[in-house]
Amino acid sequence: MTAPAAPAAPAAGRPAAPAVPAGHAGNTGTAKAPTPVDANGRLTVCGTRLCNQRGKPVQLRGMSTHGIQWYPQCVTGGSLDALARDWNADVLRISMYIQEGGYETNPRKFTDQVHALIEQASARGMYAIVDWHMLSPGDPHHNLARAKTFFTEIAKRHAGKRNLLYEIANEPSGVSWSRIKSYAEQLIPVIRAQDRNSPVLVGTRAWSSLGVSEGAGETEIVNNPVNASNIMYTFHFYALSHREEYLNTLARAAARLPVFVTEFGTQNYAGEGDNDFAMAQRYLDLMAEKKISWVNWNFSDDHRTGAVFKEGTCNSNGPWTGTAPLKQAGVWIRDRIRTPDSFPAH
Template identity: 70%
Template sequence: MVSRRAPIIVAVATAAMLALGTALVPLLPPTAVATASPPASEPELEAATPVAANGQLSVCGTGLCNEQGAQVQLRGMSTHGTQWYSQCVTDASLDTLANDWGADVMRISTYVQEDGYETDPEHFTALVNDYIDKLTARGLYAIVDWHMLDPGDPNFNLERAKTFFTAVAERNNGKNNIIYEVANEPNGVSWQAIKSYHEQIVPVIRAKDPDAVVLLGTPAWSSLGISDGSDESEVVNNLVGASNVMYTFHFYAASHGQEYLDALSRAADRIPMFITEFGTQNYAGEGANDFAMAQRYLDLAASKKISWVNWNFSDDHRSGAVFTEGSCDSGSFGTGNLKEAGLWIRDQIRTPDDF
């Protein structure tokens, strides 16, 4: 295994890379030749940020690859709804996420309804752009999450989505760290309807940002259909007509057991998968943590290099929020302000995997 944080010189010695430690897992290409560690008298190589080391990402087979063609796994956090918890996304909290946690990515969750984007499109678009700038300055990848949830048919917000993604992609098309998630959790609607939406939105993004990876929501709250009693075959056998895309999966460990894990495993062997939301609690992000089941998911993700983002980087009262209540208002984001789930997920991001 090689480093969790790649150095500026990508083909550095495996031994030197192992000493650096962070959440991105690049694999040396077969042609790369490891060299001996530099003499102690030479200055140590500085670790690059995830974006500086890996550049523009793209889909490669069933995986995600960096500019050098090496497969990578992103690990990071999702904001809560920015209409409620913008005070948790600050210079101080993002410094903590980047420098102490060693994360690679943050998912910016822009709710469409629930007092979100539809109430003030200009404000929420500007907020997304501000967060993108903050993440870019820290060398992190940014997932622009169109957090549609209720109504569950993404076509209900099709025109809003076109406006939003056109504006964000046009403004940020010179950046190499943007990933677009175009439908958070489609539900109560057929895969054919979801697929139709994806095939209308992807070209909108491509017109402004042709190289960005686009993440596509799957049926039944992005469970690949499992939560509606189906399985992954409906998606796997009827893919969206677009390239450089990945399919999303969400799980909550205390609610989603072996059936969900097996479906993710099967799907990941056939199509590019990205876990854009998960928690160690029940499906509402509440209740007791099931770290054992969550660990099984993350072990699978590590073995198949499936990127993941945890819900959520806020101080909401629920057990799924990583910070204790009041932390964001006080500007305190250290380990003493983390709930049990926050301590666990920080360790998961910081600790190299064994695969």
């Protein structure tokens, strides 16, 4: 399958921010080395951190697919082998759009596609984030019934796995935090009826900016958290667009809330334009210090600078390994994923 013309596919899934001041050691590629899941087992949220089966804080680093309705040819056995064994990634985010030609057009097809990608990530010892990629409309309640159906099936089939995380609302926008909280408190029990143990990742206000892109901040969540356990709150950033105010918000939030950066890029909010590697590195340094897990956008050959592969790589089925098939952003992020994990030894 070939990707559609570029304008049909949203980029990073984030509209322009309003006028707010922009402010593995576990997987070396050898047969005997433990995979990230072997090393850490089922994860759980302990305090403000993501912890392994022994209660030790861990930081996962990996990649998000682009929309699987547009770029299924970029998540093949070969590309996922490269992600797990050449990149040494810990986690794959499976990005399933709901609208934009996604789930609502063929629920059976896309649910089966997610099942298959969970199995592929599991076979390679990576964690898998099941991303309910709601984008437009920005009110997650619009898709609540669909989400209940989808997550019931996913959680029921995969509850016995040690490597699942459920991201239940990609980027809410134009709605209050209380509205997002209400959605989460209706959906999480549906997941828990099938899977009592896997972490749930809750999208935050204003395109998962912890509210910053709509003039708010993390305190509204601190003061009114979701009434559920074993959950984290998501934060998304794009280094060229999201500057000091966003970075400082993430730093403050991480001291009071369990945060998982399930999407970021080194470009502007649309995954386009120049790479700001210096600003992106500041975010990565903070996330390393705070042990905030992160996932980069995106593992495809889209024409935008935020897609890691050069155009045509996926349609020619690779090659996938090394730096030859990668754009500048791909070379940069692969290098940072490949640095050894600091997973606790015990």
